[in-house]
Amino acid sequence: MIFTFSEDYETAIEILAKGREIADSLRLELAAISIIKHDDIANTYIFCGADKVYSIDSELHADIVVDCLFSLINQHKPEILLIGGTRLGKEIAPRIAQKFGAGCVTDCVDFSLEHEKLMVKRFVLGGRFIAAQRFLRNPQIITVPPRRFGKKLDTARTGEIIKTSAKLAEPRVQVLEIKDKSSQMLRIEEADIIVSAGRGVKKKEDLVLIESLAKALGGVVGCSRSVAADLKWLPDEHWVGLSGHKVKPKLYIAIGISGQVQHIAGIRDAKTIIAINSDPNAPIFKACDYGIVGDLYEIVPKLIEILQ
Amino acid sequence: MDIIVCIKQIFDLGQIMVDTATKHPITEGVARKISDFDKNALEEALRIKEKHGGTVLALIGGAKEAAKEALSMGADEAVIYSADSDSLGTATILAEIIHKIKYDLILCGEASIDEFSFQIGPRLAETLGIPVLTYVREMELKDNEVVVERNLENRYEVAKARLPALVTVAKEINEPRIPTLLQILDASKKTITEVSPAKPAAGVETLSILAIEMKRKEVILKDTENLARVIISEKS
Ligand SMILES: Cc1cc2nc3c(=O)[nH]c(=O)nc-3n(C[C@H](O)[C@H](O)[C@H](O)COP(=O)(O)OP(=O)(O)OC[C@H]3O[C@@H](n4cnc5c(N)ncnc54)[C@H](O)[C@@H]3O)c2cc1C
Ligand SMILES: Nc1ncnc2c1ncn2[C@@H]1O[C@H](COP(=O)(O)O)[C@@H](O)[C@H]1O
Numbered sequence: 001m002i003f004t005f006s007e008d009y010e011t012a013i014e015i016l017a018k019g020r021e022i023a024d025s026l027r028l029e030l031a032a033i034s035i036i037k038h039d040d041i042a043n044t045y046i047f048c049g050a051d052k053v054y055s056i057d058s059e060l061h062a063d064i065v066v067d068c069l070f071s072l073i074n075q076h077k078p079e080i081l082l083i084g085g086t087r088l089g090k091e092i093a094p095r096i097a098q099k100f101g102a103g104c105v106t107d108c109v110d111f112s113l114e115h116e117k118l119m120v121k122r123f124v125l126g127g128r129f130i131a132a133q134r135f136l137r138n139p140q141i142i143t144v145p146p147r148r149f150g151k152k153l154d155t156a157r158t159g160e161i162i163k164t165s166a167k168l169a170e171p172r173v174q175v176l177e178i179k180d181k182s183s184q185m186l187r188i189e190e191a192d193i194i195v196s197a198g199r200g201v202k203k204k205e206d207l208v209l210i211e212s213l214a215k216a217l218g219g220v221v222g223c224s225r226s227v228a229a230d231l232k233w234l235p236d237e238h239w240v241g242l243s244g245h246k247v248k249p250k251l252y253i254a255i256g257i258s259g260q261v262q263h264i265a266g267i268r269d270a271k272t273i274i275a276i277n278s279d280p281n282a283p284i285f286k287a288c289d290y291g292i293v294g295d296l297y298e299i300v301p302k303l304i305e306i307l308q
Numbered sequence: 309m310d311i312i313v314c315i316k317q318i319f320d321l322g323q324i325m326v327d328t329a330t331k332h333p334i335t336e337g338v339a340r341k342i343s344d345f346d347k348n349a350l351e352e353a354l355r356i357k358e359k360h361g362g363t364v365l366a367l368i369g370g371a372k373e374a375a376k377e378a379l380s381m382g383a384d385e386a387v388i389y390s391a392d393s394d395s396l397g398t399a400t401i402l403a404e405i406i407h408k409i410k411y412d413l414i415l416c417g418e419a420s421i422d423e424f425s426f427q428i429g430p431r432l433a434e435t436l437g438i439p440v441l442t443y444v445r446e447m448e449l450k451d452n453e454v455v456v457e458r459n460l461e462n463r464y465e466v467a468k469a470r471l472p473a474l475v476t477v478a479k480e481i482n483e484p485r486i487p488t489l490l491q492i493l494d495a496s497k498k499t500i501t502e503v504s505p506a507k508p509a510a511g512v513e514t515l516s517i518l519a520i521e522m523k524r525k526e527v528i529l530k531d532t533e534n535l536a537r538v539i540i541s542e543k544s
Contacts, residue, residue, distance in 0.1 A: 063439075087460050091442045094395060094427035098434040103396055103511020106425045124517060125422050126321035129333055132515040172439035176455070177466040185462050193543055217543055229480060236459075242424065243479075251543050261321065264522075272542040273524060274535070289525040290538050299532050306536040 005033040006084025011146040013048040020049035046159035063171035085143035104141040127265025147189035186237040193219025200256015241266035259284025309362030311353040315346040317370025318422040326519040345417025347484040354382045379495035380487035396511035399431035414474040429476035439469035
């Protein structure tokens with residue numbers, strides 16, 4: 001059996017599509033685990049690939065999720081566990097793996113089967129290298145980054161929904177308060193065109209240039225870590241790179257971004273990368289399709305004018 | 309307040325070259341350093357000690373030079389072992405070492421910057437049977453409890469747990485201090501204990517590590533008009 005779990009609905013159905021492929025190749029059953037209050041999505045999970053849905057009516061809390069998954073794994077002994085690689089997912093996957101003395105591969109970007117054995121790949125060494133890994137025993141626990149794989153929907157699919165409850169211990173971590181970051185969350189992973197700002201932008205007000213260009217192109221604004229984390233000019237959801245968001249737009253324009261490996265790690269899957277930078281030796285020019293050496297304060301306004 | 313900080317010594321990733329024939333990373337001769345977020349974890353431990361008293365022990369997967377750096381920053385003692393396992397193995401080893409040490413709080417980086425796997429903190433807490441608070445950007449100790457603010461996708465979460473607990477910290481939690489010459493000299497008087505744990509079972513095996521090939525055109529354009537033309541054709 002293959003189990004899937006993600007608390008994030010979109011990710012949950014993405015990993016079901018991936019899970020379905022693996023389940024078909026290995027002739028295994030695919031079961032989605034849904035932990036939510038007042039569940040009404042179990043049917044969708046079946047349409048999206050699940051043979052079974054274990055539906056648990058509960059608050060979402062890491063300690064509870066770990067308990068629920070632990071007891072379901074003990075009962076059903078799945079070979080593979082696919083977990084949505086959200087921040088919650090990346091906390092619970094290794095915790096469960098440790099309980100079973102099992103391996104876990106986080107942020108898996110590629111799956112293949114070799115002699116009926118799963119081989120997975122993930123980026124390592126600052127995102128410049130890719131490692132191929134194999135599990136030494138079951139359960140094989142994997143987290144899959146959100147927005148990495150596609151979805152499938154087939155409303156003719158049928159399956160079984162099993163409502164179950166888990167006997168839960170009191171969570172050891174108590175949540176006191178939740179502060180929303182912003183109501184309009186940008187999903188930069190889904191953008192087709194991204195115009196990104198780096199340290200080459202001198203003042204926060206000058207971000208207007210980047211925004212105008214993004215607007216002229218019908219795209220969204222991204223940025224390097226410096227701009228999001230150090231200068232705090234833009235919120236985290238714009239942050240592109242190894243420790244930010246991994247994006248895959250048709251067009252990525254890096255403006256005043258030097259192109260350090262950690263930034264490049266986030267844009268490897270972009271179809272076309274364009275760089276604007278005043279330093280001809282900036283590493284970004286070795287990582288782009290088209291580049292122009294020059295001052296962004298001259299080039300970007302001119303570009304906006306032409307494009308409008 | 310007795311604090312253990314788990315520290316991983318890693319290669320300076322910028323110095324790693326690629327063997328053009330095999331695509332393997334070349335790590336011979338590459339300098340090593342403390343993984344970035346682990347410095348933040350150590351800095352946070354030192355600040356807690358300055359406020360509440362107690363001790364800071366650096367538990368290091370790596371060599372003496374990393375221990376010296378941690379001691380110079382202000383750790384009271386260091387335990388080192390030579391690291392070479394997957395996440396399951398590493399967490400098992402760290403737990404085995406920690407079982408023999410008295411502690412109230414364990415700090416880890418949220419991820420090591422070479423593996424970036426986010427695994428060791430949660431795994432270690434699970435093995436030790438203590439609560440874990442991940443992705444922490446702010447923390448405070450109050451009456452035998454740790455209160456933190458966690459950075460999650462679309463929200464910050466304020467949460468608390470009783471001690472002993474394990475916290476994994478994000479880079480934004482603080483700016484690690486740079487030791488003074490005096491502190492560096494002082495550090496040589498502190499104890500470094502070397503332990504050699506038995507090789508634990510692994511959960512995954514790595515078959516290959518290969519450089520990702522960048523196949524980009526690298527065309528340099530001469531003027532903005534050309535750039536605009538390229539943008540228009542690439543966006544559709
Ligand atoms: C563990 C770890 C994780 C990291 N994760 C990420 C990540 O996810 N994302 C990320 O982006 N970084 C990440 N970094 C940081 C990364 O190493 C770089 O420090 C960062 O990307 C640099 O940002 P930047 O290119 O904006 O700034 P800089 O490196 O300072 O580059 C600014 C560039 O602007 C150019 N410039 C200056 N003025 C002008 C002008 N007038 N016109 C045109 N160009 C100009 C300069 O030539 C320079 O190339 C990470 C680092 C570590 C250690
Ligand atoms: N070999 C090691 N020795 C000591 N601490 C480690 C080791 N590996 C990882 N850690 C700790 O676990 C954190 C997360 O690492 P990782 O799971 O590899 O991303 C690091 O930031 C360290 O605090």
